[in-house]
Amino acid sequence: MDARNPWRSRRSSDTLFFLVMGGISATFILLIVLLLVADVMFTSPSEFYRALAKPEIRAALQLTLFSCTVAAILSVWVGTPLGYLLSRYSFRGRWVIDTLVDIPIVLPPLVLGLSLLILFHQPIAGWQLESVLRDGLGFPVTYRWPAVVLAQFSVACAFSVRTMRVTFDQMNPRAEEVARTLGCTRGQAFWQIALPQASRGIVTAFTIAWARALGEFGPIMVFAGTTRMRTEVLSTSVFLELSIGNLDAAVAVSLLMVMLAVVVLVVLRVLGTGLNS
Amino acid sequence: MIELKGVTVKSGSFVLPNISIQILSGEYAVLMGTSGRGKTTLLESICGLRRVAVGQVLIHGRDVTRWSPADREIGYVPQDLALFPKLSVLEHLEFALRLRKLSREVVSERTRELSEVLGIGHLLSRSIVGLSGGEAQRVALGRALSFRPSVLLLDEPLSALDESTRYEMHELLRRVKQTTGVTTLHVTHSVSEAESLADRCFWLAADGIQERPLSQIG
Numbered sequence: 001m002d003a004r005n006p007w008r009s010r011r012s013s014d015t016l017f018f019l020v021m022g023g024i025s026a027t028f029i030l031l032i033v034l035l036l037v038a039d040v041m042f043t044s045p046s047e048f049y050r051a052l053a054k055p056e057i058r059a060a061l062q063l064t065l066f067s068c069t070v071a072a073i074l075s076v077w078v079g080t081p082l083g084y085l086l087s088r089y090s091f092r093g094r095w096v097i098d099t100l101v102d103i104p105i106v107l108p109p110l111v112l113g114l115s116l117l118i119l120f121h122q123p124i125a126g127w128q129l130e131s132v133l134r135d136g137l138g139f140p141v142t143y144r145w146p147a148v149v150l151a152q153f154s155v156a157c158a159f160s161v162r163t164m165r166v167t168f169d170q171m172n173p174r175a176e177e178v179a180r181t182l183g184c185t186r187g188q189a190f191w192q193i194a195l196p197q198a199s200r201g202i203v204t205a206f207t208i209a210w211a212r213a214l215g216e217f218g219p220i221m222v223f224a225g226t227t228r229m230r231t232e233v234l235s236t237s238v239f240l241e242l243s244i245g246n247l248d249a250a251v252a253v254s255l256l257m258v259m260l261a262v263v264v265l266v267v268l269r270v271l272g273t274g275l276n277s
Numbered sequence: 278m279i280e281l282k283g284v285t286v287k288s289g290s291f292v293l294p295n296i297s298i299q300i301l302s303g304e305y306a307v308l309m310g311t312s313g314r315g316k317t318t319l320l321e322s323i324c325g326l327r328r329v330a331v332g333q334v335l336i337h338g339r340d341v342t343r344w345s346p347a348d349r350e351i352g353y354v355p356q357d358l359a360l361f362p363k364l365s366v367l368e369h370l371e372f373a374l375r376l377r378k379l380s381r382e383v384v385s386e387r388t389r390e391l392s393e394v395l396g397i398g399h400l401l402s403r404s405i406v407g408l409s410g411g412e413a414q415r416v417a418l419g420r421a422l423s424f425r426p427s428v429l430l431l432d433e434p435l436s437a438l439d440e441s442t443r444y445e446m447h448e449l450l451r452r453v454k455q456t457t458g459v460t461t462l463h464v465t466h467s468v469s470e471a472e473s474l475a476d477r478c479f480w481l482a483a484d485g486i487q488e489r490p491l492s493q494i495g
Contacts, residue, residue: 172357172359174355174357174359175359175360175361175362177326177346177355177359178353178355178359178420179361179372180325180326180345180346180347181324181325181326181346181347181349181351181352181353181421182347182372182373182376182420182421182423182424183347183373183376183377183424184347184376185345185347188376193361196363197362197363
């Protein structure tokens with residue numbers, strides 16, 4: 001028979017559990033913290049402000065805020081109905097759509113950019129999409145700001161659809177069904193019952209889409225180019241500063257992106273919590 | 278009046294075969310039977326949430342089999358109540374009335390009347406979060422009755438309630454039956470509930486549905 005105190009043995013086992021689990025978890029947290037600390041230590045406040053004062057970086061910051069917000073709004077706008085349809089209805093070919101939605105997530109970023117470029121410039125039945133938009137509607141896309149938004153949207157929307165689908169999956173469809181017995185059309189049940197319940201999921205989808213758009217680089221470089229003051233966003237600024245050997249400015253812009261991402265995540269998380277309460 | 282003529286419902290491998298019943302206007306019928314026989318499926322078919330493969334559903338003599346749930350004018354209280362998480366108690370009572378674009382005075386009068394009958398006048402401004410089981414039941418019942426349906430379907434509405442609340446709800450359902458005259462089909466496992474409320478009792482078994490005299494259900 002074990003003479004040890006079983007209470008003490010169980011407590012030391014719990015301590016070991018937390019040490020092992022905490023130790024493994026800490027490696028990742030530590031890695032992120034060290035990365036940020038290294039960036040901060042590499043640059044100085046004066047270097048940071050000097051980088052921010054450059055007109056190219058200011059233009060890139062403005063375009064980044066604009067393009068990420070537009071891409072995130074479009075992603076939620078498209079992701080909400082698509083997520084709802086995939087969640088609520090079984091229809092022929094649903095698995096095909098489900099798979100197609102994930103393609104931008106798994107596709108290498110450069111390939112996505114190249115595909116967008118080909119789509120806009122490949123003549124289809126005598127029509128070329130870029131020409132139609134540029135000459136017919138006066139709205140050129142390639143190598144201009146709409147290309148930045150479209151490149152960001154292509155990936156961000158896939159994440160938005162996934163988030164909204166999970167949101168609707170977690171909601172009991174019964175409330176919408178009861179609403180229909182009370183006189184709602186399917187559309188009214190969606191607008192009046194499902195959508196208000198999904199408010200927190202919408203905020204999450206917007207956050208994820210915005211953050212994803214902020215980090216997008218490959219498709220933007222291929223489809224929108226990296227023209228300073230025109231199609232340069234912060235992710236391309238880092239690349240451009242690095243390519244001319246200006247490491248200080250590259251790190252300063254990187255820190256600016258980190259700060260932007262943190263501010264957006266915190267603001268939207270607070271907003272999301274508020275909406276849910 | 279609710280009339281089912283040879284109704285068959287299929288859902289995956291489950292089949293609810295050839296159901297025929299008739300419940301006259303103003304009658305209060307209970308539907309009993311062992312679990313998994315399709316009682317909920319049958320209610321969902323009557324209110325239009327589940328497609329009927331074969332047969333007809335008639336409400337007051339009109340074939341509504343292919344009608345949408347919104348057009349059937351049937352009050353439905355599901356087992357899990359499915360209250361609307363973002364709406365207040367008052368908004369639940371107003372929901373169907375607002376869809377029908379009734380005037381503010383009519384909506385206000387109807388909700389006042391309902392809240393009095395259901396005893397939820399003091400809850401009107403409350404969110405549904407934190408309501409007790411009995412209070413939530415009353416709100417779900419009020420929501421289903423708000424637009425004065427001629428048919429009411431109740432799916433085990435009292436199963437989650439404690440004994441005393443259940444007796445209060447028996448009283449309430451009897452009062453609703455007397456004041457509204459609504460034709461009711463009530464799914465339950467409780468013999469006492471059936472004895473206390475029902476005019477007629479139907480039993481759903483593997484081989485179909487049968488009417489049983491109330492004296493023999495115990």
